[in-house]
Amino acid sequence: MPNKQWDDDQIESMLKEFPQIKDERSKEEVYMRLNQVAPVKKKPKRWLPFLVAALAFITVGVLIASIISQNGMNSASDSSGSESSKDEAVTSDANNVNEQAIPEAESSEGASSIESFGGEESGEASGIQAIYEDDLNGNTLFTIGLNENAFVIPVSFLIPNEQIAQDFSQASPSSIDMYNRYAGQLDEQALGFDEYHPLLGELSENGRVAEHVLPADHQYDMASASIEVYTRTLQETFKDMDEIRVIDEQGNPAEFDQVGAMEPILTAPEKHAYYSYTAADGNVYSVPDYGMVYESASDALAALENSPNDFLESSILQDVEYEVVENDESITINFSEPLDFSSFDEQAVRKMIENFSLTAKSFEKPVELAGMAQNEWQEFNFQEPLPVPEAPNELQWPLN
Amino acid sequence: MNDSVFHRLYDEYHQDVFQFLIYLVKNRHLSEDLMHEVYIRVFKAYDRFEGKSSEKTWLFSIAKNVAIDHFRKAAVRQKHSMEHFDWETQQLVSPEKIPEEVSLLNEDKILLYKTLDLCTGDQKMVIIMRFFQDLSIAETAEVLGWTEGKVKTTQHRAIKSLREKLSSMEGGEAHAE
Numbered sequence A: 001m002p003n004k005q006w007d008d009d010q011i012e013s014m015l016k017e018f019p020q021i022k023d024e025r026s027k028e029e030v031y032m033r034l035n036q037v038a039p040v041k042k043k044p045k046r047w048l049p050f051l052v053a054a055l056a057f058i059t060v061g062v063l064i065a066s067i068i069s070q071n072g073m074n075s076a077s078d079s080s081g082s083e084s085s086k087d088e089a090v091t092s093d094a095n096n097v098n099e100q101a102i103p104e105a106e107s108s109e110g111a112s113s114i115e116s117f118g119g120e121e122s123g124e125a126s127g128i129q130a131i132y133e134d135d136l137n138g139n140t141l142f143t144i145g146l147n148e149n150a151f152v153i154p155v156s157f158l159i160p161n162e163q164i165a166q167d168f169s170q171a172s173p174s175s176i177d178m179y180n181r182y183a184g185q186l187d188e189q190a191l192g193f194d195e196y197h198p199l200l201g202e203l204s205e206n207g208r209v210a211e212h213v214l215p216a217d218h219q220y221d222m223a224s225a226s227i228e229v230y231t232r233t234l235q236e237t238f239k240d241m242d243e244i245r246v247i248d249e250q251g252n253p254a255e256f257d258q259v260g261a262m263e264p265i266l267t268a269p270e271k272h273a274y275y276s277y278t279a280a281d282g283n284v285y286s287v288p289d290y291g292m293v294y295e296s297a298s299d300a301l302a303a304l305e306n307s308p309n310d311f312l313e314s315s316i317l318q319d320v321e322y323e324v325v326e327n328d329e330s331i332t333i334n335f336s337e338p339l340d341f342s343s344f345d346e347q348a349v350r351k352m353i354e355n356f357s358l359t360a361k362s363f364e365k366p367v368e369l370a371g372m373a374q375n376e377w378q379e380f381n382f383q384e385p386l387p388v389p390e391a392p393n394e395l396q397w398p399l400n
Numbered sequence B: 001m002n003d004s005v006f007h008r009l010y011d012e013y014h015q016d017v018f019q020f021l022i023y024l025v026k027n028r029h030l031s032e033d034l035m036h037e038v039y040i041r042v043f044k045a046y047d048r049f050e051g052k053s054s055e056k057t058w059l060f061s062i063a064k065n066v067a068i069d070h071f072r073k074a075a076v077r078q079k080h081s082m083e084h085f086d087w088e089t090q091q092l093v094s095p096e097k098i099p100e101e102v103s104l105l106n107e108d109k110i111l112l113y114k115t116l117d118l119c120t121g122d123q124k125m126v127i128i129m130r131f132f133q134d135l136s137i138a139e140t141a142e143v144l145g146w147t148e149g150k151v152k153t154t155q156h157r158a159i160k161s162l163r164e165k166l167s168s169m170e171g172g173e174a175h176a177e
Helices: A008-016 A027-036 A048-080 A085-089 A092-098 A109-115 A119-124 A161-167 A175-185 A224-237 A297-303 A346-361 B003-025 B028-048 B055-079 B107-116 B121-132 B137-144 B148-169
Strands: A139-148 A151-160 A202-206 A209-213 A243-247 A274-278 A284-288 A322-326 A331-339 A367-372
Touching: A008 B107, A008 B121, A008 B148, A027 B003, A027 B028, A139 A161, A139 A175, A139 A224, A151 A161, A151 A224, A151 A284, A175 A202, A224 A243, A274 A346, A284 A346, A297 A322, A297 A331, A297 A346, A346 A367, B003 B028, B003 B055, B003 B121, B028 B055, B055 B121, B055 B137, B107 B121, B107 B148, B121 B137, B121 B148, B137 B148
Parallel strands: A209 A243, A331 A367
Antiparallel strands: A139 A151, A202 A209, A274 A284, A322 A331
16 A cells, blocks of 8 residues: 555544444344353352362371281281282283282272272273263363362363354363363262362463462462362363463462472373272272373383272273283283173273273373284274273263 | 343344444454353343443443453453553453454555554544444443543544554555454
8 A cells, every 4th residue: 555644534434434243143042142051150169178188188098098008918918928819910011010009908998899890790880981082073172170089080071062162252262261161160069079160260371371370368288188189180171281380369470388389280191000980979980090100101001900099999800911012102911811801891891991091192102902802892993002082081061 | 031121132232232342352253252241241230220321321331341351351361460451541452353344344444443453442442432333422421431521532532543553654564464
């Protein structure tokens, strides 16, 4: 455009010529959205971190008790030379892990709960399953870390894309957008979890960096276990972010009791082993053992044979033994005896396969199963690597 | 929610308020979200509407507040701080592409619309209300809670500011999308 002179009258007359812009939606559409949503949002509760701290205190107490008791039995069994069938099943690959993991003693509660998960006794196991790539067709994944007894359980929802289109201005809302939209509507108690969401303060994002602005009177740092629960919850909820900055209302890194200024929380997946966690309502979830980070996938997969504590159960089918072979590209799990999945409860088999897949995924390697009676079982084709789960533990959408 | 109230408000004001929002924030989907929020606030407060102002200016004042809250949240997200957001002195810039309807206008008008982003928030608001929405001085004053004198002064300054900014651009860089 050439240089031109602008004058006030000309500007005013041009402003008067701007077009009308119409909302292209029908009246019914606008009305329906008003009726559909109007969610009753929960308000964050300030006493919740206190409850988590108390629960964590109890949980840690039970954990320590179980560790002491199992160590006691372990050393007793070592000294007496008594056998443990589970111990024997662990391959040489897993020996170093076994020194840290807690083998079940035959008389402990842990042992009975593990046994009940595999074989013919496992009929009651609930069908909480992982989400795979195909499930994402027409849906958007929403993950969130829920809490029970100060354990963080990663769960996932598939939200139909039509709902997303209705609720957001952009086609692919971030985890922060979805959290801000949906977390307040979650009825955690109805789902069998403790109340924890929505988090206090404000959550926002800038690119792949999330920011949690905390009010001065937050209590997420009430105890070290509370900080752990808070941190894990953020990591499991905002997986599409590179990091989460926890800041105070002045914009500075939040000061947490016991740890000082909070470093940005990284969300890169840690290398964990996945176990089964049975919630109070009987549902069985795949949960990483956050307390243990493994250097190799073979160590983590071998560790799956043993329950690390009384809360996390091994999902390996009863009396099944295997060996893990890992190379730079992939992992193979070789079952020692030809394994016939049809003789086990379907949900128990699925949980074992999923925990293998989720564990291998945290090492970013494909995993294959070898030594089964079948080449195919349900939707699984064992001549190929197991499908990689997109996220664990799908819960049903809609929320209400 | 009272259905008949919704139908009446929709029939009389929906398109006007929607247009006000989209000219402010540019994005259609975002305007739909904000419009939704306007209705929610309207229905929450409808029983308390005392008729001191007209229903039209009351609706516009709610839409203005919803839009300013949107800009405030965006500013907090961008600056990583909760510092005070003064919409009248700061700019109300939406980092969205211009609405399709505006993109079809001639270059001068597109440039004029984009230059609105460089004005202060109070100036942009007054221009949209007075020229795009065709609100009177009195109506604009009611929506903004100002005196009519302040509306006139702000409008005058807005036009002057637009003229100065447009003249200094000389049709150069501001054309870039």
